[in-house]
Amino acid sequence: MSDIKKIATRESYGEALVELGREHSDLVVLDADLAASTKTGVFKKVFPKRHVDCGIAEANMMDIAAGIAAAGKVPFASTFAMFAAGRAYEQVRNGIGYPHLNVKIGATHAGISVGEDGATHQAIEDIALMRVIPGMTVICPADDIEARAAVHAAYETPGPVYLRFGRLPVPVINDRPDYKFEIGKGVVLKEGKDLTVISTGLCVPETLEAAYQLEKEGISVKVINIHTIKPLDEELVIKAARETGKVVTVEEHSVIGGLGSAVCDTLSTNAPTKVMKIGVQDQFGESGPALELLDKYELNARGIYKQIKSWI
Incomplete structure (x- = not known):
């Protein structure tokens, strides 16, 4: 597949946030000192007042996102999957899942394809952790087109959503006129x-x-x-x-x-x-x-x- 265009889905995440930001003024993006890696930095450049860097404090970020959602806005809380699903699990479960708040979790760098960062950063348990939380929608897009569509669909879906993105560029396979993304449909x-x-x-x-x-x-x-x-x-x-x-x-x-x-x-x-x-x-x-x-x-x-x- 070397001749096929390849794009990392974390790149797609950042670009889709900018698209949504232009359409919806209630969208707020949070990050945990990883805006360059999660690609939320592109959103920050366009909408600096709607981007919050919470520092290396992922659990705190999830509670801030919960508060923003409770105030009627739509927060996308972004960090590595290992930190979103692992380090901040209690806050995601009790602060977002239990009250069924409208928080979207953008989890990048999932799986072993994180590479040299090693086992401590390679989240291979995050889907299991997130799918067991009642009411949590769990999405793992395959390519750039699907990832962008998933971000837009997550915004439109009430309640908590976990979006899983990767670091490694992957082939674009859904570049066709008949492609349609629908949550819950394979x-x-x-x-x-x-x-x-x-x-x-x-x-x-x-x-x-x-x-x-x-x-x-x-x-x-x-x-x-x-x-x-x-x-x-x-x-x-x-x-x-x-x-x-x-x-x-x-x-x-x-x-x-x-x-x-x-x-x-x-x-x-x-x-x-x-x-x-x-x-x-x-x-x-x-x-x-x-x-x-x-x-x-x-x-x-x-x-x-x-x-x-x-x-x-």
Whole structure:
């Protein structure tokens, strides 16, 4: 995919905030001394009076966001996923989730593709932590177009929303006239009859590439992009499982509590199906170049292809 345009979804987040800021005067952006990294700095340049740098105090930032939301405005609280979902978990749960306040959490640098920052900064548990909070919407966009659409949709959605973005530039795969983003609705990217592969975030374009390789070997693969992990598109997941009989989930997250667990929860109740979960296998990440880590943890196209081929 070297010839395809690549953009980091954190870049998309910053640009989408500026677009929204021009449309809505009630939008306020908060950051925890990471505006250059989370790309909220572009919003600050255009709307300096509507940007609040809370310093390296993520828990405090979440409570400030809660207060701003209670006052009737729409805050986007931004920091690394490890700090948003990890360090500030109690404040997100009790200060935002419990009163169901209209706070949007922009969590960047998620997953092992953070790279050299290592295990302490590589959030591979954040989806699990956020999806268990009652009323929390959880979105993990696959590319620039989807990320921008997700930010706009989050603004329009009442209540707390967790938006998961990455550091690594990823291929733009949704650049087509018929693309439509809708919270809670998955997108079928490729039809197939032998197997369904359900993917999210950075792993979606890699999954597509793996599926086309499997197709060359006579294995027909249906590929679904699940950008909204909560609420999950249960209807689509159940329908695909019944059509193909086998399901694989792929995510740059622990196989415990993330997309794979959400899919298994749905299928075990409605359509018991054999499922393989591809992701980080109950272990921490490590320091190293992002692409090398994705290769080692078999979350690139080659690794996904290898695991699926071995399983079937």
